Amino acid sequence: MDERHLLLLGLLLNQSQHGYSINEFIEKNLGHVSGMKRATAYALLEKLETKGLVQMETETSANYPPRKVYTITPAGRAAFFALLQQYLLATGEGSSATDIALMFADRLEHDRAEALLRERAARLRERIKELGSTPAHAHAPGVDLAVQRKLALLKAEVAWIQDVLRRREGGPAAATPGNRLTDAIGETSEQR
Amino acid sequence: MDERHLLLLGLLLNQSQHGYSINEFIEKNLGHVSGMKRATAYALLEKLETKGLVQMETETSANYPPRKVYTITPAGRAAFFALLQQYLLATGEGSSATDIALMFADRLEHDRAEALLRERAARLRERIKELGSTPAHAHAPGVDLAVQRKLALLKAEVAWIQDVLRRREGGPAAATPGNRLTDAIGETSEQR
DNA sequence: TTTTCCATGTAACTCGTTACATGATTTC
DNA sequence: GAAATCATGTAACGAGTTACATGGAAAA
Numbered sequence: 001m002d003e004r005h006l007l008l009l010g011l012l013l014n015q016s017q018h019g020y021s022i023n024e025f026i027e028k029n030l031g032h033v034s035g036m037k038r039a040t041a042y043a044l045l046e047k048l049e050t051k052g053l054v055q056m057e058t059e060t061s062a063n064y065p066p067r068k069v070y071t072i073t074p075a076g077r078a079a080f081f082a083l084l085q086q087y088l089l090a091t092g093e094g095s096s097a098t099d100i101a102l103m104f105a106d107r108l109e110h111d112r113a114e115a116l117l118r119e120r121a122a123r124l125r126e127r128i129k130e131l132g133s134t135p136a137h138a139h140a141p142g143v144d145l146a147v148q149r150k151l152a153l154l155k156a157e158v159a160w161i162q163d164v165l166r167r168r169e170g171g172p173a174a175a176t177p178g179n180r181l182t183d184a185i186g187e188t189s190e191q192r
Numbered sequence: 193m194d195e196r197h198l199l200l201l202g203l204l205l206n207q208s209q210h211g212y213s214i215n216e217f218i219e220k221n222l223g224h225v226s227g228m229k230r231a232t233a234y235a236l237l238e239k240l241e242t243k244g245l246v247q248m249e250t251e252t253s254a255n256y257p258p259r260k261v262y263t264i265t266p267a268g269r270a271a272f273f274a275l276l277q278q279y280l281l282a283t284g285e286g287s288s289a290t291d292i293a294l295m296f297a298d299r300l301e302h303d304r305a306e307a308l309l310r311e312r313a314a315r316l317r318e319r320i321k322e323l324g325s326t327p328a329h330a331h332a333p334g335v336d337l338a339v340q341r342k343l344a345l346l347k348a349e350v351a352w353i354q355d356v357l358r359r360r361e362g363g364p365a366a367a368t369p370g371n372r373l374t375d376a377i378g379e380t381s382e383q384r
Numbered sequence: 385t386t387t388t389c390c391a392t393g394t395a396a397c398t399c400g401t402t403a404c405a406t407g408a409t410t411t412c
Numbered sequence: 413g414a415a416a417t418c419a420t421g422t423a424a425c426g427a428g429t430t431a432c433a434t435g436g437a438a439a440a
Contacts, residue, residue, distance in 0.1 A: 021391095033338070065392075103338050140217075142298060143225075146291040148356070149294060153345055156347070234419095235421095
């Protein structure tokens with residue numbers, strides 16, 4: 001259960017879809033975020049089904065090859081939110097996991113999202129403390145630059161989160177139309 | 193030829209070493225940076241040898257099992273600097289590659305290092321331009337937060353690089369004793 | 385009519401990790 | 413005497429990518 005599961009579940013959260021259209025969407029819109037390949041997505045969807053997180057049914061038509069349409073289950077929804085929280089709070093992983101989590105942050109209630117961002121900021125501050133307090137000679141020598149850079153990036157993310165939170169307090173998000181990820185899915189996977 | 197090659201070549205640059213001590217050093221000091229496992233390092237060292245980037249000779253003793261001591265070759269040194277430049281300039285990779293490259297930045301002449309950092313900053317600014325200029329609705333919706341965060345991090349790194357360069361101009365690095373990575377290697381891999 | 389798109393699937397391959405094997409030598 | 417350290421190696425496994433197979437439908 002890693003960030004790719006989060007991505008797939010998230011894409012299925014609003015719209016039931018078949019594998020092809022999911023792959024299409026990922027390749028066209030999320031290429032720099034995910035890197036997951038077609039074969040992998042198909043395989044993961046099957047795994048999600050055996051875990052009961054999604055449900056598959058075959059849709060046949062005269063116009064196109066049979067599609068395997070996946071629908072998220074209640075268990076899948078629960079797993080999605082668990083993963084979402086996990087990766088919103090994870091400060092160690094590569095940032096593509098964070099990117100995916102942030103993509104779906106608007107699926108949370110406003111309060112919950114803000115609480116998680118605050119908690120993320122807290123964890124980032126912890127890491128800053130750890131890195132910054134360790135005297136330079138305790139690291140392997142030569143690592144100085146790398147540590148300094150990581151510190152700078154961590155601090156920048158804390159500042160960014162505070163910025164986001166400030167903006168949210170100002171205006172309760174006004175629910176910009178077309179602001180949610182799955183709204184676009186219908187547009188890209190039209191029937192032909 | 194990825195960042196793990198850079199790491200191994202870098203560790204061999206000053207000190208010839210056998211695989212065990214390299215693994216030891218990575219595990220004890222670079223655990224959060226590399227994650228490379230013992231078996232992998234042994235295999236990569238063999239590969240580096242077949243490529244002529246390092247040279248192996250067996251060192252036997254009564255006190256310990258035979259060691260395979262690896263020494264970097266001129267071709268290896270060239271490859272090291274090529275990789276170092278590559279990963280210092282790479283703004284797309286996961287940041288562990290950048291961390292490793294920064295660890296070895298002090299192997300470059302001062303001018304060269306600064307030039308590469310300047311070029312890195314330039315490339316970061318390019319990415320900022322790309323990301324920032326694309327209007328919000330051109331991304332997949334919902335991606336806003338992720339893009340904003342990435343922008344914030346890119347800008348922070350540019351600022352950090354400028355900071356480093358400013359500091360270097362002030363004092364030409366004063367060659368702090370014990371500031372180079374390999375100085376520590378002798379201390380950790382003593383004979384017993 | 386040839387090519388491209390749809391939609392899934394699989395077999396072969398690469399790569400890295402895990403876990404174990406080895407055998408001598410210190411340490412407890 | 414048992415356990416850990418030294419130093420390398422390998423066999424089995426899992427995960428993911430590549431590249432191809434399929435076959436009908438629409439577009440050129």
